[in-house]
Amino acid sequence: MTNRMRMSNEMVGSLGTFLKSRRTGLDPATFGLSGRRRTPGLRREEVAQRASISPTWYTWLEQGRGGAPSAAVLNRIAGALMLTESEREHLFLLGLGRPPDVRRKPVDGVNPRLQRLLDSLRTSPAIIKTATWDVVAWNRAATVVLTDYGTLPADRRNVLRFLFCHPEVRARQHDWEAVARFVVGTFRADAARAGLSSEAGNLVSELCSASPEFAALWQDNEVLRPADGDGVKRLRHPELGAIDLEYSAFAVDGRPDLGLIVYTPLDPAIAERIGALAERARPAPARAPLP
Structure with a gap:
């Protein structure tokens, strides 16, 4: 395996680990979901539904399978997982090797x-x-x-x-x-x-x-x-x-x-x-x- 392929596989694996950690850290009650669960957080299919993507595709991302996701898919996943701006940037770096495009905000002053x-x-x-x-x-x-x-x-x-x-x-x-x-x-x-x-x-x-x-x-x-x-x-x-x-x-x-x-x-x-x-x-x- 070449160094480039090894680096790519490691990056995809890190993406799956990060996605799983964010998913399992969410409280289902926040989204109006109830009932007993065997594992903490949202289910994969629930995240996929919120992100408007295939449950199979999302599962593959967490398992390090498939290809690199598009920026549009990553943005939808970031919204589905309620990521902060810092987490969203990290998601893009893991998934695409670059930060996301800048989101312009009106600027009235500084903190x-x-x-x-x-x-x-x-x-x-x-x-x-x-x-x-x-x-x-x-x-x-x-x-x-x-x-x-x-x-x-x-x-x-x-x-x-x-x-x-x-x-x-x-x-x-x-x-x-x-x-x-x-x-x-x-x-x-x-x-x-x-x-x-x-x-x-x-x-x-x-x-x-x-x-x-x-x-x-x-x-x-x-x-x-x-x-x-x-x-x-x-x-x-x-x-x-x-x-x-x-x-x-x-x-x-x-x-x-x-x-x-x-x-x-x-x-x-x-x-x-x-x-x-x-x-x-x-x-x-x-x-x-x-x-």
Whole structure:
């Protein structure tokens, strides 16, 4: 047996073990099922019925027989077994060797844990953005260095709109052309990865009409990642003067549609001045918690 076949068989076997463990852990009473049972949990045919698949096919999956299930079948099984998002992802990794497609959720804010993380960064501007680069959370340092997002309507807190439609934001950039190319390239990758075709399409159409520069960059079809930049954002700040900020991008655990960006001042003196300005800044408005 080849290594590839052995790995495939082991993966299928793990899938069957996982399915059985989730099935036997369910309480039949939750589904209105009663009567004495020889084994705990739901029966295989009951799961199959809930998932709208053949009882034989489901049995084969638990026994490690048959071929790889489709994504549609796995989604129906995940619903039948009432899996959490983490369990659903694990199910796909076992069954198909990849995570499921991203389920898009409306984003109105972040949970308190993430907001506390942002607020703990006293001298480093930090934001959390969606895959279409809407800013949904920020700290006081971001308010004084980047933009006072709290003064803007939620649907106008978009990094691309700032960059291409606000001359004052453009004037603050040390090298606007390089920043614009980098942002468009990473936005293209983020939106595609999250499957945001319609949402991204509406934003792209708006920006192409509003900015010839954006339209030209979009036509280039360049795809970039945060690691493809030089890692430093250079700004002309009205109070701090010329400042260099080292940026780092992070994924938000459990939310592939969100990203955390932290800008760390390279000059310790500038960092302390940012901290002082942030302390004097008005408190950030409360953001609706993310479910």
